[in-house]
Amino acid sequence: MSQDNCILRELNLKDKNIHFTDNEAGEWNYFDYRGRGDKRHKCLIYTANLTYSVSRCSDCGFRDCVEHWGWTSTEMRLTGTSLWDVRLALRKQRFHCKNCGNTFTAASSDFKKNCQISRNTKVIVKQNLNEDMMTEKL
Numbered sequence: 001m002s003q004d005n006c007i008l009r010e011l012n013l014k015d016k017n018i019h020f021t022d023n024e025a026g027e028w029n030y031f032d033y034r035g036r037g038d039k040r041h042k043c044l045i046y047t048a049n050l051t052y053s054v055s056r057c058s059d060c061g062f063r064d065c066v067e068h069w070g071w072t073s074t075e076m077r078l079t080g081t082s083l084w085d086v087r088l089a090l091r092k093q094r095f096h097c098k099n100c101g102n103t104f105t106a107a108s109s110d111f112k113k114n115c116q117i118s119r120n121t122k123v124i125v126k127q128n129l130n131e132d133m134m135t136e137k138l
């Protein structure tokens, strides 16, 4: 758990429901390549699971009828303390309501729904754009 806190801080994330996983070599991150042709570049990849307990269905509101229903995977773009393009290979918990049949995916305060760029990354990009605009005006 303390490892999670250290990595969350390093990646500028806050959601305690993100649990990082290491690979067979015991590494918490690894390098891999993304993109094609001229856009192919080296990335630093972290892997994690996003999961938590749900007591109520988000659709019908019934209690104690939600069960775990597999996982869905996505790759999020992050800003970290390194110079690399930092990515988070995130497995998100799926849930199923036994009462109404609704299925839904775990959500994180660090990422907007259906968006693969972290909220903090967006803030940093906006700040850099504002600084560039201020520099041009001078």
Ligand SMILES: [Zn+2]
Pocket: 057, 058, 059, 060, 061, 062, 097, 098, 099, 100, 101, 102
């Ligand atoms: Zn339901």
